[in-house]
Amino acid sequence: MSRPKAHIVGVGESAYARWGKIGDVTEHALACQAIQRAVADAGLSLDDVDGLASFAEDRNEAIFMAAELGLPALRFANMVWMTGGGGGCAAISNAAMAVETGQAEVVVVYRALCQGQFFRFGTGGMDASAPPKPEPPTVQHANSLFLASMGFAIPYGLLMAAAAYALPTRRHMHLYGTTSAQLGHIAVTFREHASRNPRAVMGSRPMTLDDHQASPMIADPHRLFDCCLESDGACAVVITTAERARDLAKGRVEILASDQGAPKGYAFGPFTNANIADDLYATGACEEMAGRLWGKAGLGPKDVDVAQIYDHFTGCVLMQLEDFGFCARGEGGPFIESGALSWHGGSLPTNTHGGGLSEAYIHGLNHVVEGVRALRGESTSPVENAEVCLVTSGACVPSSAVLLGKT
Amino acid sequence: MSERFFPDSMPQPMADATTLPWWQAAAEHRLVVQRCTACQHTRLPPAPICSECRSTDADWKEVSGRGEVYTYTIVHRPIAADQELPYVIAVIALEDAGGVRIISNVVDVSPDVIAVGLPVELVWEDMSADLAIPRFRPRRP
Ligand SMILES: [Zn+2]
Numbered sequence: 001m002s003r004p005k006a007h008i009v010g011v012g013e014s015a016y017a018r019w020g021k022i023g024d025v026t027e028h029a030l031a032c033q034a035i036q037r038a039v040a041d042a043g044l045s046l047d048d049v050d051g052l053a054s055f056a057e058d059r060n061e062a063i064f065m066a067a068e069l070g071l072p073a074l075r076f077a078n079m080v081w082m083t084g085g086g087g088g089c090a091a092i093s094n095a096a097m098a099v100e101t102g103q104a105e106v107v108v109v110y111r112a113l114c115q116g117q118f119f120r121f122g123t124g125g126m127d128a129s130a131p132p133k134p135e136p137p138t139v140q141h142a143n144s145l146f147l148a149s150m151g152f153a154i155p156y157g158l159l160m161a162a163a164a165y166a167l168p169t170r171r172h173m174h175l176y177g178t179t180s181a182q183l184g185h186i187a188v189t190f191r192e193h194a195s196r197n198p199r200a201v202m203g204s205r206p207m208t209l210d211d212h213q214a215s216p217m218i219a220d221p222h223r224l225f226d227c228c229l230e231s232d233g234a235c236a237v238v239i240t241t242a243e244r245a246r247d248l249a250k251g252r253v254e255i256l257a258s259d260q261g262a263p264k265g266y267a268f269g270p271f272t273n274a275n276i277a278d279d280l281y282a283t284g285a286c287e288e289m290a291g292r293l294w295g296k297a298g299l300g301p302k303d304v305d306v307a308q309i310y311d312h313f314t315g316c317v318l319m320q321l322e323d324f325g326f327c328a329r330g331e332g333g334p335f336i337e338s339g340a341l342s343w344h345g346g347s348l349p350t351n352t353h354g355g356g357l358s359e360a361y362i363h364g365l366n367h368v369v370e371g372v373r374a375l376r377g378e379s380t381s382p383v384e385n386a387e388v389c390l391v392t393s394g395a396c397v398p399s400s401a402v403l404l405g406k407t
Numbered sequence: 408m409s410e411r412f413f414p415d416s417m418p419q420p421m422a423d424a425t426t427l428p429w430w431q432a433a434a435e436h437r438l439v440v441q442r443c444t445a446c447q448h449t450r451l452p453p454a455p456i457c458s459e460c461r462s463t464d465a466d467w468k469e470v471s472g473r474g475e476v477y478t479y480t481i482v483h484r485p486i487a488a489d490q491e492l493p494y495v496i497a498v499i500a501l502e503d504a505g506g507v508r509i510i511s512n513v514v515d516v517s518p519d520v521i522a523v524g525l526p527v528e529l530v531w532e533d534m535s536a537d538l539a540i541p542r543f544r545p546r547r548p
Contacts, residue, residue, distance in 0.1 A: 136537075137538045139422050148422060157486040160486065167480055217481070
């Protein structure tokens with residue numbers, strides 16, 4: 001790969017708050033704030049920005065954001081099709097492709113999410129307390145491929161992500177003897193990292209393994225503390241060319257490699273697809289992608305100093321660790337129990353910000369922000385001499401990942 | 408009307424022209440999978456093209472509804488008003504469907520009994536005169 005690689009030169013975020021607690025502010029106002037801060041962090045001006053990218057069907061469309069922010073021109077506007085949080089690193093990747101090919105020079109990737117102002121994920125806009133529909137139940141018209149596919153999930157009550165991703169996790173437990181306590185170690189470790197991070201929504205609420213085991217069951221094997229937060233907030237990441245990055249003062253981070261995708265026949269993963277290949281079902285479905293990612297970078301799992309792993313649910317973290325080759329298939333439980341994920345002495349310090357489980361759930365773009373800080377030495381749970389950081393976006397859905405390198 | 412397991416207020420399925428025949432078969436209490444007439448590959452959900460040989464010719468194969476639990480979750484939060492808790496969502500590996508699995512519920516089962524590998528059989532739940540949902544229960548000896 002001879003082409004000079006794109007760099008991340010700035011990161012920023014709004015305040016993060018619990019679901020509905022951000023106050024009387026719109027999502028796009030939060031997006032503006034996060035973008036402004038990221039651009040300022042880069043030592044750039046909004047007048048330098050000529051591209052915007054997002055994912056997860058962000059409601060704050062680039063064309064409106066460009067107008068609100070007064071961008072001189074919008075040359076690149078991109079929305080990722082990898083599902084939900086699975087598109088986070090893909091948005092970074094697409095922005096990198098844009099600057100590497102001259103489509104734009106400075107692209108900001110952003111994600112703004114005020115879950116409190118819209119229907120909650122996992123309800124499909126429906127609420128258990130809503131009055132029943134007056135008509136006799138019938139087959140409704142699906143006006144999209146997505147809805148036709150969801151037709152094979154929702155009549156069974158499968159609307160909640162906690163239930164959907166319990167399915168592969170339960171199968172993993174069946175195949176390999178993975179335990180709830182092993183999942184609990186993930187939640188407890190990330191909470192400890194959050195306790196050191198003033199931005200973290202759950203920073204002041206310590207958690208023990210006993211707390212995890214006593215937390216209410218949501219969708220077995222997922223207890224409450226196996227589930228990510230529901231958050232309000234926004235964050236942003238500034239990407240530009242290697243050449244432009246050289247002129248900027250702040251510690252820049254190179255995008256060593258990126259990859260996105262889904263294996264054959266995967267569709268939306270276990271949420272709507274019962275017919276995922278047997279050898280793929282109890283995985284995060286990231287193994288093929290991981291192989292491509294390592295190949296592009298000429299690196300392997302042993303080269304990673306710190307990782308930010310998408311953590312919508314603890315079981316999905318465990319399966320990704322196997323997918324990316326940090327341990328063998330089925331060995332995720334013992335690997336986690338060894339203390340591997342701890343910022344302090346772990347073999348793979350992971351989610352040093354607290355992750356979606358304990359910092360905030362901004363669809364994982366905050367994991368990219370933390371990956372940059374980890375390599376700049378700005379993390380509140382620093383990993384000494386960290387040079388390579390893996391960031392992943394989603395698992396058990398079509399996903400994406402980036403490898404970041406200190407420059 | 409059949410035995411009832413879930414309230415009327417459960418989310419209702421959505422279908423397009425490709426998937427609607429599956430729901431029409433269900434309304435007649437026929438559990439079907441789509442089968443490629445060129446290569447015999449079976450699939451669910453229905454699709455306009457075979458993912459294996461790319462033929463667009465297909466028919467519907469009725470299956471017995473016998474199978475076993477491939478994986479499951481016991482859900483403790485309601486998705487609909489007046490729903491009995493907890494309830495079981497499961498992936499069922501169907502016995503005579505060319506390897507096809509289906510997302511459904513296991514009803515009439517204690518959370519202590521549900522397990523991967525549990526043999527199950529089909530039970531139709533009529534939600535209304537024109538909506539029947541295939542659910543499963545532990546197979547009776
Ligand atoms: Zn075929």
